[in-house]
Amino acid sequence: MFALVIPIALLVPSCSANEPAVAAISTTTTVVNEPAQTVTVNATDLANAIKAKVPEVVSVITYTESNDPNNLIGRPNGYTSAALLQDSRAQSTDLSNDSGVVIEVFATPEAAQKRSDYIQAILTASPILGSEWNHVSGASLMRVSGKLPPSANDEYTAAWNNGRP
Secondary structure (H helix, E strand, O other), X not given: OEEEEEEEEXXXXXXXXXXXXXXXXXXXXXXXXXXXXOOOOOHHHHHHHHHOOOOOEEEEEEOOOOOOOOOOOOOOOOOOEEEEEEEOOOOOOOOOHHXXXXXXXXXXXXXXXXXXXXXXXXXXXOHHHOOXXXXXXXXXXXXXXXXXXXXXXXXXXXXXXXXXX
């Protein structure tokens, strides 16, 4: 929204020749409504920002509907974008979370939190499936593989929290 102010000076003559003229200022305000700008968060952009801060990230892979190991991209209750940060400390090179860190972006913060809660409930109930650290910020979820050392989670958490909206 923008406001345009146009000052207009008017000289008002005084009633007496001995009194000075008084300046009166009138303003006009015009309001222009513009649509609100929406900031779109993209998992690949978030992943690349983290890659710049974590030297062990060897590559960023954007998930598509052809390579998404969870088959959730663009689906109902799924994420809108996702990306994998492959970490040199990981023992796996597949497209799963075992290769390092996955960032998932959802339509709402509630959906991101629901996904995190779902994953943690499964891993808590079935420890044989492994572990991971989950970090939710707005509509984004960062999933750090439990196969990485705790110090790696600390490093990713610092990079994730630095500059987040």
